[in-house]
Amino acid sequence: MKLNIAVIKGDGIGPEIVTEAMKVLDKVAFVYSHEINYKEVLMGGASIDAYGIPLTDETIEVCRFSDAVLMGSIGGDTNTSPWYKLEPSKRPEAGLLGIRKALNLFANLRPAYLYRELSDACPLKKEIADKGFDMLIMRELTGGLYFGERKTVTENGIKKAVDTLTYTEEEIRRIAIKAFEIARKRRNSVISVDKANVLDSSRLWRSVVNEVSKDYPDVKLEHMLVDNCAMQLVRDPSQFDVVLTENMFGDILSDEASMITGSIGMLSSASLNDTKFGLYEPSHGSAPDIAGLNIANPIATILSASMMLRYTFDLDKEADDIERAVNSVLSDGLRTADIYTDGTTKISCSDMGDEIAGRIGK
Numbered sequence: 001m002k003l004n005i006a007v008i009k010g011d012g013i014g015p016e017i018v019t020e021a022m023k024v025l026d027k028v029a030f031v032y033s034h035e036i037n038y039k040e041v042l043m044g045g046a047s048i049d050a051y052g053i054p055l056t057d058e059t060i061e062v063c064r065f066s067d068a069v070l071m072g073s074i075g076g077d078t079n080t081s082p083w084y085k086l087e088p089s090k091r092p093e094a095g096l097l098g099i100r101k102a103l104n105l106f107a108n109l110r111p112a113y114l115y116r117e118l119s120d121a122c123p124l125k126k127e128i129a130d131k132g133f134d135m136l137i138m139r140e141l142t143g144g145l146y147f148g149e150r151k152t153v154t155e156n157g158i159k160k161a162v163d164t165l166t167y168t169e170e171e172i173r174r175i176a177i178k179a180f181e182i183a184r185k186r187r188n189s190v191i192s193v194d195k196a197n198v199l200d201s202s203r204l205w206r207s208v209v210n211e212v213s214k215d216y217p218d219v220k221l222e223h224m225l226v227d228n229c230a231m232q233l234v235r236d237p238s239q240f241d242v243v244l245t246e247n248m249f250g251d252i253l254s255d256e257a258s259m260i261t262g263s264i265g266m267l268s269s270a271s272l273n274d275t276k277f278g279l280y281e282p283s284h285g286s287a288p289d290i291a292g293l294n295i296a297n298p299i300a301t302i303l304s305a306s307m308m309l310r311y312t313f314d315l316d317k318e319a320d321d322i323e324r325a326v327n328s329v330l331s332d333g334l335r336t337a338d339i340y341t342d343g344t345t346k347i348s349c350s351d352m353g354d355e356i357a358g359r360i361g362k
């Protein structure tokens with residue numbers, strides 16, 4: 001099979017972790033006789049440095065005409081990087097939001113799974129970690145506060161900032177359908193998270209999700225308020241299968257969910273539209289403090305590449321092989337610094353890539 005993949009290495013640790021994911025993809029291509037054609041383009045801070053803007057039309061077009069996009073992470077230190085002296089619409093994050101919108105990537109899938117080997121790195125109490133968990137956060141990605149009208153004005157000498165949280169029933173329906181469809185491939189449960197005790201947008205969210213659920217009588221639906229969900233994630237994460245939520249709640253809850261897996265460096269993600277096209281990136285940020293040190297954890301990006309093989313290319317066998325290779329590395333006690341615990345072996349980012357690639361096809 002021919003795989004046309006656009007690559008955005010990004011900022012901070014982005015280039016290091018994407019290089020490792022490409023190493024693993026290349027090994028998959030070799031073992032299973034596929035042909036990968038990569039096209040590298042810039043976005044975020046790297047694009048600002050080269051072109052003065054975080055997202056160019058060329059980057060959007062190259063991505064649009066590829067089958068999928070593999071991305072690292074973008075952005076820098078908001079306190080010290082010159083990118084954050086630019087007006088908000090010219091900063092690295094604007095590029096990320098821009099590409100999500102331009103490619104209509106409304107469904108963001110963020111799986112959070114506790115590897116048995118990493119339960120020592122899980123910050124939860126042992127009796128909670130021992131129960132394990134395996135959830136998928138389905139985050140709406142092109143609506144809500146992120147894309148509502150915003151402005152800062154001065155009224156009677158007093159500054160006022162406004163952000164708007166808007167959802168249409170169509171935006172809610174299409175993400176709800178994705179959540180129910182994916183629940184059918186998992187454990188048939190959806191917990192929809194909102195703030196319906198306060199927000200109109202959440203009340204609409206709840207009623208549309210209820211409506212959609214009528215077409216999925218085999219999938220159990222529950223509603224949970226977002227503050228309660230934040231608490232339940234640390235009290236008993238084993239109760240969650242598919243967590244369906246809006247953009248901002250999903251941003252926050254997915255960081256929390258990733259942290260309880262032992263490290264934010266383990267959580268992959270897929271951002272999908274209505275076709276097979278997808279943008280695949282780790283859920284974590286660009287960690288500028290450790291950039292260039294070859295100590296970052298590439299596993300989230302490698303697992304994102306595996307999601308790409310599964311969702312865009314329907315290459316389940318190859319995707320399974322990557323996941324098996326990651327499991328094998330972990331059970332052999334190999335760890336990057338973020339997931340290192342006593343009695344395991346600390347290795348670098350590039351060694352982790354070599355170890356995982358070396359186990360493909362074995």
Ligand code: IPM
Nearest residue numbers: 074075093096097251283285
């Ligand atoms: C994420 C990130 C982004 C988001 C930032 C970098 C704009 O935190 O992908 O979760 O908030 O969506």
Ligand code: MG
Nearest residue numbers: 251252255283
């Ligand atoms: Mg985030």
